[in-house]
Amino acid sequence: MAYCCYSNFSSTLAPLRLRPPPRRKSIAAANPASVSLSDPFVLDIADKLEDSVSTSSSSSFSLLQKLRDSSSQSLLSQRWPSPKDELYRFTDTSFLKSSQILPASPPSIISPSLSSPASNIITLVDGHVVPALSRIPSLPAGAFAGSAADIPPGALYEHLMAAAGELFHNEDLFWNLNGFGAPDLAVVYIPDGERMIDEPLHLRFCAVDAAEAGSGRLPLSNPRVLVVVGKQAELAIVEEHLGVESGEGNSYWSNSVVEIVVEEGGKVSHSYVQKQSVNAAHIKWTLVRQEKRSSYELVEISTGGKLSRHNLHVQQLGPDTTTELSAFHVAQGDQIQDLHSKLVLDHPRGYSRQLHKCIVSHSTGHVVFDGNIKVNRFAQQTDAGQLTRTLLLAPRATANVKPNLQIIADDVKCSHGAAISDLEEEQLFYFQARGIDMKTARDALVFSFGSEILARIPFESYRKSISNQVKELLTTS
Amino acid sequence: MTARLCFSSLTSLPNPPSISSSSSSTRVHPNSISFKLPSRFRYRNADRRRSYQIAATLTVDSQTSGEKTLDTDRPRVLLEVKDLTAIVAESRQEILRGVNLTINEGEVHAIMGKNGSGKSTFSKVLVGHPDYEVTGGTVSFKGEDLLNMEPETRSHAGLFMSFQTPVEIPGVSNMDFLLMACNARREKRGEPTLSPIEFFGFLSPKLAAVNMNPRFLDRNVNEGFSGGEKKRNEILQLAVLEAELAILDEIDSGLDVDALQDVAKAVNGLLTPRNSILMITHYQRLLDYIKPNYVHIMEAGAIVRTGDFSLAKQLEKEGYRAISSA
Ligand SMILES: Nc1ncnc2c1ncn2[C@@H]1O[C@H](COP(=O)(O)OP(=O)(O)OP(=O)(O)O)[C@@H](O)[C@H]1O
Ligand SMILES: [Mg+2]
Numbered sequence: 001m002a003y004c005c006y007s008n009f010s011s012t013l014a015p016l017r018l019r020p021p022p023r024r025k026s027i028a029a030a031n032p033a034s035v036s037l038s039d040p041f042v043l044d045i046a047d048k049l050e051d052s053v054s055t056s057s058s059s060s061f062s063l064l065q066k067l068r069d070s071s072s073q074s075l076l077s078q079r080w081p082s083p084k085d086e087l088y089r090f091t092d093t094s095f096l097k098s099s100q101i102l103p104a105s106p107p108s109i110i111s112p113s114l115s116s117p118a119s120n121i122i123t124l125v126d127g128h129v130v131p132a133l134s135r136i137p138s139l140p141a142g143a144f145a146g147s148a149a150d151i152p153p154g155a156l157y158e159h160l161m162a163a164a165g166e167l168f169h170n171e172d173l174f175w176n177l178n179g180f181g182a183p184d185l186a187v188v189y190i191p192d193g194e195r196m197i198d199e200p201l202h203l204r205f206c207a208v209d210a211a212e213a214g215s216g217r218l219p220l221s222n223p224r225v226l227v228v229v230g231k232q233a234e235l236a237i238v239e240e241h242l243g244v245e246s247g248e249g250n251s252y253w254s255n256s257v258v259e260i261v262v263e264e265g266g267k268v269s270h271s272y273v274q275k276q277s278v279n280a281a282h283i284k285w286t287l288v289r290q291e292k293r294s295s296y297e298l299v300e301i302s303t304g305g306k307l308s309r310h311n312l313h314v315q316q317l318g319p320d321t322t323t324e325l326s327a328f329h330v331a332q333g334d335q336i337q338d339l340h341s342k343l344v345l346d347h348p349r350g351y352s353r354q355l356h357k358c359i360v361s362h363s364t365g366h367v368v369f370d371g372n373i374k375v376n377r378f379a380q381q382t383d384a385g386q387l388t389r390t391l392l393l394a395p396r397a398t399a400n401v402k403p404n405l406q407i408i409a410d411d412v413k414c415s416h417g418a419a420i421s422d423l424e425e426e427q428l429f430y431f432q433a434r435g436i437d438m439k440t441a442r443d444a445l446v447f448s449f450g451s452e453i454l455a456r457i458p459f460e461s462y463r464k465s466i467s468n469q470v471k472e473l474l475t476t477s
Numbered sequence: 478m479t480a481r482l483c484f485s486s487l488t489s490l491p492n493p494p495s496i497s498s499s500s501s502s503t504r505v506h507p508n509s510i511s512f513k514l515p516s517r518f519r520y521r522n523a524d525r526r527r528s529y530q531i532a533a534t535l536t537v538d539s540q541t542s543g544e545k546t547l548d549t550d551r552p553r554v555l556l557e558v559k560d561l562t563a564i565v566a567e568s569r570q571e572i573l574r575g576v577n578l579t580i581n582e583g584e585v586h587a588i589m590g591k592n593g594s595g596k597s598t599f600s601k602v603l604v605g606h607p608d609y610e611v612t613g614g615t616v617s618f619k620g621e622d623l624l625n626m627e628p629e630t631r632s633h634a635g636l637f638m639s640f641q642t643p644v645e646i647p648g649v650s651n652m653d654f655l656l657m658a659c660n661a662r663r664e665k666r667g668e669p670t671l672s673p674i675e676f677f678g679f680l681s682p683k684l685a686a687v688n689m690n691p692r693f694l695d696r697n698v699n700e701g702f703s704g705g706e707k708k709r710n711e712i713l714q715l716a717v718l719e720a721e722l723a724i725l726d727e728i729d730s731g732l733d734v735d736a737l738q739d740v741a742k743a744v745n746g747l748l749t750p751r752n753s754i755l756m757i758t759h760y761q762r763l764l765d766y767i768k769p770n771y772v773h774i775m776e777a778g779a780i781v782r783t784g785d786f787s788l789a790k791q792l793e794k795e796g797y798r799a800i801s802s803a
Contacts, residue, residue, distance in 0.1 A: 425607060426644045430698075433604050433640075434658040434714060435632035435665070444657065448648025448697075 039079035042173065045101050045220070046075055049181035052103035063148040063157075064185045066164040067224065071179025078173040090368045090400040091338045095307050096253060096281055099218035103181060104209035104252070111208075114244055118202035122146065125206045126221035127183045127256075136201065140194035145201065148185040148226075156189055160226075167226065167259060172311070174283045178257040182224035188237075192230035197269070200236035200459055203258075207243045210250035213279040223256040229266040231291075236269040238462055241284070241304070243277035253281040260287070262294040264318065269297045271457050273466055276304035278335065285311045292318020292347065299456045300327040301466055302337055303473055312341040316379075319347040328453035329358040330473060331365035331397075338368035345379040356388040357453055359446060360397035361474070367399045375407040375414060382409060386416035391449050393422065443475050450474075552581035554620075555722055555753050556603075561614035562778075563602045572598045574778035575614065580722065583750040587764055588757045589789065590775035591797055596757045597641050599775070600724045604638045605631055618722070632658075633665040637720030639711035641727045641757075646698035651710065654698045655680065659717050683716040686746055688739040704731030712743050723747070724755045729763040741766030761793045774800055 053068070080097060081088035104126040114123060114133055122145055123133035129147040136145050144151060151157045160167075168179055186203075190196060203225060211217035229235045241254060254276060262268050268288075276282045282305040288296050302308055314323050329337035343352055358367040367390060375382050390399040405416050423445050431441030450470060457463040556579070563573040572595050580586055588596050602609050603616065605628035616623040618634060626634065646654065652673070659679070660670040671679060684691055687709050699707050708728055715723050725744070729737055744767055748754065756767060764772070764786060772789045774782040774797075782788065782800060792800055 424644070427646050429606060429628065430640070430644050430646065431654075431657075432628035433606075433632060433638060434654070434718065435629050435661045436657050437627075437629050437661065440657065440661070444649055444653075445646070448646065451648040 038076050041080050041097065042075065042078060042177075045177060046072075046180060048101070049103050049177070049220075049222075052105075053181060053183055063151070063160055063164060063187075064182065066161065067168045067179045067182060067185060070165060070168040071176040074169070074171055075173070075176040075180050078171075078176060081173065087340065087370075090366075091307075091309055091336060093307065096218070098216075099251075099253075100216050101218050101220050101253065104207075104219040104221040106183065107208055111244070114206055114208075116202065116204060118204075118238075119199050120196070121202040121204055122186060122188070123204045123206060124184070124186060124223045124225075125208050126219075127181075127223040129184050129186050133204075138196060138199050140190060140196055142191040143194055143196070144187060144189040146186065148187045151187060160187070160228075167261070170285075170287070172285070174255055174309075174311070175257055175285050178222040178224055178255050178285070181220070181222040181255075182257075183222070184224070186223075186225040188225070188227040188235070190229045190233040190235050192263070193232045194230070195234040197234050197236045197267075200238045200269075200271070200462075203237055203239045205239070205241045205254065205256055207241075207252045207254050207276065207280065210243060210252040210277070210280075213249050213251045215251070218251055218253045218281070220253045220255060223254065225256075225258045227258065227260040227268075229260070229262050229268055231263045232265040233263070234267040236271075236458065238271045238273070238459065240273045240275070241282060242275050243280055243304075249277050249279045251279045252277070253283070255281075255283045257285040257287070259285075260289070260296070262288065262290045262296055264291040265293045266291070267295045269458050270299070271459070271462060272298060272300040272302075273462075274300075274302040274304050274308060274310075275469065276308070278304065278306060278332075280305050282308040283311075284309065286313070288312075288314040288323075290314065290316050290318070290321050290323065293320045294318075295322040295324075297324045298326065299453060299458075300325075300329075300339075301450075301454065301457075301470065302327065302339075303330045303470060305337075306334060307336050307338075309336075309338040310340070312339065313344075314342070315344045316347055316350045316352075320349045321345075321347065321351070323350075323352040325352075325354040325356075326453045326456050327356045327358075328450045328470075329356075329367055329369075330450070330470070331358065331360045331362075331367045332473070333362040334364045335362075336366045336368065340368075340370045342372045342374070343384075344374045344376065345382050345384065346376045347378060348380045348382075350375075350379055350382045350384070352382075352384045354386040355453065356386075356401075356403075357390075357450060358388075358399065359391045359393065359449060359474070360399055361393045361446075363394045363396040365394070365397055367401075369399075369401045369403070371403045373405045373414075373416075375405070375409050375412055377408045379409045380411045382412040382414070384412065384414045388418045389449075390418075390420040391423070391446065392420060393446065446474050447471050552583055554579060555582050555584075555618065556580040556623075556755075557615075557617045558603075559615045561599075561602070561616060562612045563598065563609045564612055566608055566610045571612070572609070572778050573602060576775075576779055578773065578780060580753050580755060582721075582753060584771065585748070585754045585767060585769045586756070586771045586773065587769040587789065588755065588773045588775050588780070589759065589792060594775045595778040596775050597726055598778075600638050600726050600755075600757065603631075603724060604628060604636060629661070632718065632720075633662055635721035636724070637715050637718055637722070638724040639708070639715060639726060639728055641730070643699050643707045643711055645700045645702075647700050649698050650694070651696055651698050652694040655694075655714065655717050658714065662718060680717065683713060686716060687712050687743045689713055705733060705736045708732055708740060709736065712740055716743065716747060719747075721751065722753050722755065724757070726757045727759070728756065729758055729760060737763070738766065761789045764789050 081093055083089060107125040107128055110132055120136045120138055121134055123130045139145055205223050207221060209219040211219060274282055290296050327339055331337040354371060356369050360367050369388055371386055373384055373386055375384055386403050388401050388403050390401060399420060401418055403416050403418050405414055407414055427445055428441050454467045457466060558576055558578040561573055561576040564571045576599055590596050611624055618636060656676050663670050689709050728740060769786060772784050773780045
């Protein structure tokens with residue numbers, strides 16, 4: 001099974017200075033021999049996607065076209081994951097496989113329910129950047145945020161075109177399905193030395209085209225975002241995924257990719273909130289490349305979706321680089337919450353912290369965590385820590401956790417741990433002894449388990465609203 | 478609780494080629510996960526008594542007084558423990574072997590005794606800790622059967638215990654916890670609940686009484702508190718809950734001289750003719766500040782001697798040997 005996302009990625013080169021790869025043909029024109037090797041189910045989705053995207057006109061020399069070309073080639077050799085694949089051993093994707101997958105139709109009327117009070121916002125509706133729902137008053141000089149089609153000709157455009165081949169390449173089925181089916185490409189670029197941190201940039205991923213749950217139909221959208229933060233530049237992002245639909249609990253599949261490049265000395269604070277419909281599939285890639293002395297902080301709160309899979313890959317490409325990853329997942333009835341993370345430290349004096357916490361509150365809930373941290377040979381004096389804690393609140397609730405630290409360098413400080421538990425009796429009793437009933441005590445303790453992560457959301461208004469939403473979710477269950 | 482735990486085998490993910498080529502020197506640190514699900518939270522009493530009537534007990538004395546109106550001056554019995562025996566629920570080991578104790582309104586009692594004699598177990602059994610099972614005897618509190626009540630109902634009835642080692646509760650702020658406790662009690666009494674701002678007004682003098690910095694309200698309950706700070710926090714909770722019987726399990730341990738005075742002053746400040754205190758301590762020092770009417774000695778799960786303050790003095794001088802052989 002191919003699993004070498006970085007195998008042809010040279011870490012000594014800045015990502016934006018890489019050679020473009022040779023141009024590739026689209027799926028339809030690919031040679032028949034390789035087509036016969038592909039998975040018919042994958043091919044069927046690809047076919048439908050190709051029909052849907054070809055209707056939206058795009059110049060063959062555009063960035064988006066490069067993305068499609070790069071993805072189509074890789075897509076051919078990939079098959080649908082089976083439980084035999086290590087990466088999907090515990091994550092059952094049969095919900096997708098058994099559905100009739102249809103490309104989401106392009107958004108027509110923009111409903112007022114899509115509006116948001118955020119001051120800086122880019123809204124993607126089923127993968128399309130919607131300018132009417134996007135505004136960025138505090139965009140720094142020389143910066144860009146919007147659809148790649150609107151990037152003015154000039155240095156930025158040339159840069160991205162040159163680096164596209166390297167940026168868009170990845171040997172993963174869902175990554176390439178996204179690249180092949182993305183109807184649009186949102187680009188955020190913060191030039192060297194500029195900052196956008198007082199008011200975060202809200203990236204809002206709305207799923208609008210949805211089918212009634214149980215209908216067997218599953219509209220698929222492929223939102224794609226590229227974020228480039230220049231040298232010594234700083235950016236705060238709040239990424240939010242939600243279903244906007246008339247009926248409660250509709251079905252759809254959001255297959256998104258967010259790619260972030262943090263150049264030398266850059267800083268990115270990234271909050272990620274996943275609150276999709278409970279009958280939706282949410283497959284998400286976050287790929288982060290960090291140049292030297294850069295810092296990347298992720299706070300992830302994932303509560304939605306019937307099947308939610310987050311592939312998070314972070315690579316430290318230079319020394320003195322900092323990465324902090326926190327995640328809080330809640331799996332209630334019939335939900336899978338899966339985080340597969342991979343952090344590669346290749347250079348001296350890297351620093352990383354990962355904290356994963358999850359709650360499984362129903363017998364049919366399921367949490368998966370596979371957290372791989374690689375401390376490679378040249379990553380001396382690295383300080384890497386990883387901790388995962390699971391709270392199982394119901395009989396037969398399931399958690400598969402695999403924290404895993406691989407160390408090749410010898411002068412490093414690394415620690416990791418995993419714990420799985422029910423609520424602490426002694427803590428529950430403390431509440432009761434002070435006159436607080438068992439249910440209130442349980443609710444408070446369950447919520448407090450996640451509050452350590454919620455407290456890390458850097459913006460108070462977001463922290464409050466997300467906390468309230470999580471509290472409500474955990475109390476009514 | 479039986480939760481199914483499936484751990485993946487400890488194989489690592491396939492490596493990118495450049496890394497696997499040097500895998501001879503790879504130290505894979507697989508997770509060494511130890512986990513244990515605690516046994517189910519046990520209820521000793523299946524029947525929950527939801528409506529405990531505090532007012533009903535106030536008439537008890539007058540009912541018993543046949544001829545003398547003087548009887549109303551006689552102190553009311555607050556707690557009456559008869560032949561109480563209890564075991565550790567998990568191991569079935571017997572700890573309490575027939576405890577007898579009566580505490581009237583307005584009295585201060587002290588229990589002393591060697592390490593492991595059962596003092597903390599006795600306190601925890603009184604407040605309904607799930608680690609223990611009562612196997613015999615009776616306990617009445619203000620005329621009601623205490624053993625039949627849920628722990629929170631015992632608290633609402635006016636019983637309070639400060640823990641010898643208070644547990645830390647990460648993620649729950651001290652302020653939220655106190656407000657929850659205060660409002661739970663007010664609700665039970667049919668009083669309107671307090672908003673956080675109203676509550677702060679109610680709390681401020683109490684904070685001052687225990688000489689506690691308000692910034693402790695923003696911290697998580699007992700998390701990272703020093704030993705002395707935890708004890709102060711227990712007394713703050715007592716002040717908020719205004720209990721009628723406060724059981725103070727080693728409230729003096731871990732306190733410096735100033736803190737001991739603060740805590741003792743706060744406790745004395747809470748003492749009224751209607752309130753009672755049961756202190757557990759190893760040292761006469763605390764009793765110098767909070768004067769007991771009675772001193773009891775516990776040994777092997779029973780109270781073996783009862784005396785006045787002089788018993789504590791004798792103990793301080795001569796040790797337990799002199800007492801138990803007497
Ligand atoms: N939950 C429990 N599980 C097992 N043994 C227990 C438990 N609780 C109490 N014991 C045992 O019961 C005995 C009495 O313990 P307890 O804590 O009541 O003593 P104590 O008088 O408070 O001692 P100290 O003065 O040291 O605080 C000890 O031997 C203790 O080990
Ligand atoms: Mg004790």
